[in-house]
Amino acid sequence: MKTTTLISIVLALVVPVIVTAEVDDQGMFISFIRGDVDHNDVVNIVDAIVIIRYILGDEVAADKIGDCLDSADADDDGGVNIPDAIYLLNYLFRNGPPPKWPFPDPGIDPLPFDGILCGWAS
Numbered sequence: 664m665k666t667t668t669l670i671s672i673v674l675a676l677v678v679p680v681i682v683t684a685e686v687d688d689q690g691m692f693i694s695f696i697r698g699d700v701d702h703n704d705v706v707n708i709v710d711a712i713v714i715i716r717y718i719l720g721d722e723v724a725a726d727k728i729g730d731c732l733d734s735a736d737a738d739d740d741g742g743v744n745i746p747d748a749i750y751l752l753n754y755l756f757r758n759g760p761p762p763k764w765p766f767p768d769p770g771i772d773p774l775p776f777d778g779i780l781c782g783w784a785s
Contacts, residue, residue, distance in 0.1 A: 694769040695734045698762035701727045714748040733781035739763035
């Protein structure tokens, strides 16, 4: 048992881990406000509507989101779906929890490995 643990620790120290992060063309991390889907620095009902329209395949909604799909992942579960719109509406009208960080100020996604990228820079 101790040998297995020791081998695991040695492998963790020897084997390099490749980590990816969201960066812009200058190698800087991309910041955004989660829930601010239309990138106007305000989270409101329009953002929830844009998420729903995006899910239904609306090209105008996709253009509003641009290449920062992470901003539409309000609950930061790694996907953009109806629960994200409900999460925002619950926050706005029913005193629900706020969008996951980065919110309310711009920031970098703490989970850049979730498969949703943000190439839009404010």
